[in-house]
Amino acid sequence: MTAYVEARTPLVNATRFRAAHEADWDQLDKILTLIEKRGVRAVPDQQLLVLPLLYRAALSSLSVARETSLDRALITYLEQLCTRAYFQIYGVPTSPMKQLAHFFARGWPEAVQALWKETLVSFLLTVAGALVAYLMIAHDPSWYYAMIPDGMAQGRDPTASAELLRQTLYDGGKDAQQSALALFASFLFTHNAQIAIFSFALGFMFCVPTAGLIVYNGLMLGAMIEVFASKGLGYNFIGWLMIHGTTELFAIMISGAAGFRIGLAIAFPGRLSRTDAAVAAGRSAATAMGGTVVMLAVAGLLEGIGRQTITNDELRYAIGLVMLAGWLLYFYMPRGKRDGAPA
Amino acid sequence: MARPPSRSSIAGLRRRFITPEGVDLNIELGTAGARAGAFLLDGVLMLGVLILASIAIGLMAFASQSILMIGLWIVGFFILRNGWFTLFEMGARGATPGKRIVGLRVVARDGARLTGGAVIARNAMREIEIFLPLSYFFASLGAMFTGGDVLLPLLALGWSMIFLFFPLFNRDRLRVGDLLAGTWVVHRARAQLGHDLAASAAQSTRPRRVFTDAQLDLYGVYELQTLEDVLRGGQTDAIVTVAAAIRRKGDMPDDGDDYGFLSDYYAALCGRLERGMMVGLRREDKYSKATRAA
Numbered sequence: 226m227t228a229y230v231e232a233r234t235p236l237v238n239a240t241r242f243r244a245a246h247e248a249d250w251d252q253l254d255k256i257l258t259l260i261e262k263r264g265v266r267a268v269p270d271q272q273l274l275v276l277p278l279l280y281r282a283a284l285s286s287l288s289v290a291r292e293t294s295l296d297r298a299l300i301t302y303l304e305q306l307c308t309r310a311y312f313q314i315y316g317v318p319t320s321p322m323k324q325l326a327h328f329f330a331r332g333w334p335e336a337v338q339a340l341w342k343e344t345l346v347s348f349l350l351t352v353a354g355a356l357v358a359y360l361m362i363a364h365d366p367s368w369y370y371a372m373i374p375d376g377m378a379q380g381r382d383p384t385a386s387a388e389l390l391r392q393t394l395y396d397g398g399k400d401a402q403q404s405a406l407a408l409f410a411s412f413l414f415t416h417n418a419q420i421a422i423f424s425f426a427l428g429f430m431f432c433v434p435t436a437g438l439i440v441y442n443g444l445m446l447g448a449m450i451e452v453f454a455s456k457g458l459g460y461n462f463i464g465w466l467m468i469h470g471t472t473e474l475f476a477i478m479i480s481g482a483a484g485f486r487i488g489l490a491i492a493f494p495g496r497l498s499r500t501d502a503a504v505a506a507g508r509s510a511a512t513a514m515g516g517t518v519v520m521l522a523v524a525g526l527l528e529g530i531g532r533q534t535i536t537n538d539e540l541r542y543a544i545g546l547v548m549l550a551g552w553l554l555y556f557y558m559p560r561g562k563r564d565g566a567p568a
Numbered sequence: 569m570a571r572p573p574s575r576s577s578i579a580g581l582r583r584r585f586i587t588p589e590g591v592d593l594n595i596e597l598g599t600a601g602a603r604a605g606a607f608l609l610d611g612v613l614m615l616g617v618l619i620l621a622s623i624a625i626g627l628m629a630f631a632s633q634s635i636l637m638i639g640l641w642i643v644g645f646f647i648l649r650n651g652w653f654t655l656f657e658m659g660a661r662g663a664t665p666g667k668r669i670v671g672l673r674v675v676a677r678d679g680a681r682l683t684g685g686a687v688i689a690r691n692a693m694r695e696i697e698i699f700l701p702l703s704y705f706f707a708s709l710g711a712m713f714t715g716g717d718v719l720l721p722l723l724a725l726g727w728s729m730i731f732l733f734f735p736l737f738n739r740d741r742l743r744v745g746d747l748l749a750g751t752w753v754v755h756r757a758r759a760q761l762g763h764d765l766a767a768s769a770a771q772s773t774r775p776r777r778v779f780t781d782a783q784l785d786l787y788g789v790y791e792l793q794t795l796e797d798v799l800r801g802g803q804t805d806a807i808v809t810v811a812a813a814i815r816r817k818g819d820m821p822d823d824g825d826d827y828g829f830l831s832d833y834y835a836a837l838c839g840r841l842e843r844g845m846m847v848g849l850r851r852e853d854k855y856s857k858a859t860r861a862a
Contacts, residue, residue, distance in 0.1 A: 237766035237838045250761065264660065284591045293845060295838050297793045298762035298800065305757040308585075308593045315588070316662060316675060316682060324658070324684055332685070411639035415646035422650065426695035429744060487748060504677075504750030511689030511749070518650075 239296035246286050250306060253279040257309045265313075280310040333516035336509045337556045343482035343489075347439050351478060354443020355450065362451040372448045381449070387456040394458065394465045395536045410529020417473060417521045421480035425514040428484020431492050435484035442477060464538040467545030469528035475552055476520035483510035483517075520552070581755075583740070585679060596755040598672040600735050603753055610666030614652055618645070653691040658684055663756075673756045686749040693745035701728040765799050766835040777832040783818040784840045790853035792841060795834050799827075 256272050256279070265273070287303040294300065337344070361368045366383035373382070381393055420438075427434035446466075453462035490506030491499060527544070535541055581597040598606075621644055629637035656664040662673045662682055674690070676682050704725035711718045735741045746752055787795075798806050811826040814833060823829065841851060844858055851858040 237835055238842050240764050240766050243764055247761070281589060284587065284589050288591055293842060295789055295792055295841055295845075296764070296766075297796055302759050302761040304594055305759045307587075307591070308595055308757065311587055311593060312662070312673065312675070315679070321658070328684065336685070405635060408635050408639040408642075411642045415642050418646065418650075422692050423695050423699075426693050429693065429696060429748065500747065503748050507689040507748030508683060508685035508750065511692060512685035514692065515684070515688040
């Protein structure tokens with residue numbers, strides 16, 4: 226049997242709770258919808274000021290609702306409301322211009338500085354690769370063909386005459402148009418930057434492919450130097466290479482170092498858990514690598530335009546060395562503590 | 569009513585996520601399917617942008633007769649390929665257009681702000697997750713058609729597939745990039761506050777049914793919330809079936825008003841279970857006794 230009763234008092238906590246707070250939730254929902262649709266700027270100041278208060282009130286409503294109410298729709302609603310508010314209050318990055326300014330002022334140089342050991346390893350691997358290639362080709366020139374792909378050699382191989390080699394170093398400036406040089410520069414930049422990103426990502430596989438890439442880069446360098454040096458053009462070739470090479474090789478070494486950092490963090494996490502070590506290394510190494518894209522753009526301009534128009538050896542050396550000194554100073558110059566950071 | 573499914577399968581993609589205020593937001597991760605869908609959408613959008621931009625640059629090149637436009641195209645292609653994901657995810661919405669359409673958002677796992685370094689890290693890893701398998705795939709295809717050595721590229725393809733399918737091998741659906749950047753991709757839920765079932769029962773002018781303790785002791789929280797779903801769903805045949813089941817079990821007569829009966833029963837059951845919660849007694853489902861939370 227079922228009895229009936231004339232009762233008006235609410236039976237359920239959710240009813241009382243909704244009556245007391247629903248207006249606040251609605252207001253928060255409206256502000257959030259506005260931000261999500263049209264951005265923070267569309268919201269009047271006084272509403273932005275109450276946003277944190279409404280957010281914390283909603284959080285407290287959620288905590289209470291979880292403990293006292295069985296109305297699932299209410300709890301689901303409050304969860305999504307709090308999550309959306311959380312993203313708007315805590316999740317949004319600072320403005321792009323501020324981020325960019327911080328990146329160049331602190332973020333990037335500090336990230337590169339933190340990679341100094343790995344950068345040194347990259348440098349040594351490059352030098353070792355270059356030395357090995359130099360000695361091997363000096364001993365037996367046929368090794369050259371195993372190291373340098375045909376497309377890249379473009380006739381610059383051990384059989385080439387000194388005259389032809391000299392031409393490759395100083396030609397180009399005479400008949401090339403300015404626009405063709407810019408085209409060349411943009412190609413070099415995107416090609417190298419893609420390699421830099423790739424060598425960073427490959428570091429995930431315990432550094433091995435990145436190390437291979439860096440050593441191979443050194444091998445090609447040493448092979449080319451030997452070909453020119455054996456014809457007495459070593460000094461000229463290094464000048465030709467250096468105008469952009471100090472920037473470009475440095476950038477490749479840094480992105481390789483960034484790859485080493487993540488591979489090492491995963492292989493040897495030390496005191497941290499493996500995931501925590503990976504995250505810490507990944508974020509700072511990625512910052513360092515992101516900046517090398519800028520370096521490679523500079524290198525592309527130097528190579529595509531500067532090298533083809535500047536044919537004086539000493540000037541080439543000077544530009545290359547000034548660039549190198551500039552980068553070294555920028556990255557490794559001691560910086561004060563972060564503002565507000567504990568000393 | 570059937571035995572409730574285990575809690576873990578309901579909460580399969582729900583994760584603890586504690587705000588600085590100490591409240592668990594209980595966020596829901598994006599499914600692998602949703603993320604693949606978002607990626608495909610982004611791919612299609614990028615292709616669209618590429619085609620439109622190529623036509624525009626082509627027209628400009630035709631008009632200006634300058635090969636500088638080819639350089640512009642090369643740099644533009646690089647920015648599109650590497651910048652699409654990174655720049656959009658660095659923005660205020662934390663999502664690419666594809667993710668926005670599907671309803672996903674990138675969030676730092678530790679609840680902190682999403683930094684530029686994290687976004688670069690998670691997207692640079694696409695090189696080995698997408699590009700590497702893709703290039704081995706084309707290498708295998710090429711070897712197949714030219715009659716070259718197929719085994720080596722196929723082996724490499726199989727190996728690189730590990731990175732592509734990495735999200736399926738871990739609980740949190742993390743890509744390699746997510747793992748390294750300390751991010752995860754969450755479902756961006758939006759829900760309207762449903763009407764108050766108990767209040768609508770209380771405010772109507774008709775008298776309310778009362779139930780005996782024995783009739784209310786039949787069910788626990790799980791059944792209550794299933795009943796809530798039935799009432800909110802509003803499907804007549806479900807309501808008729810459930811009302812009949814409850815009446816049979818509680819030995820209550822059929823008064824011809826199934827919806828009214830269920831609303832009253834819901835409010836009464838909810839009120840009774842909530843009173844139990846006030847003193848720390850919670851009854852999960854009809855099989856269990858009311859227990860105090862540990």
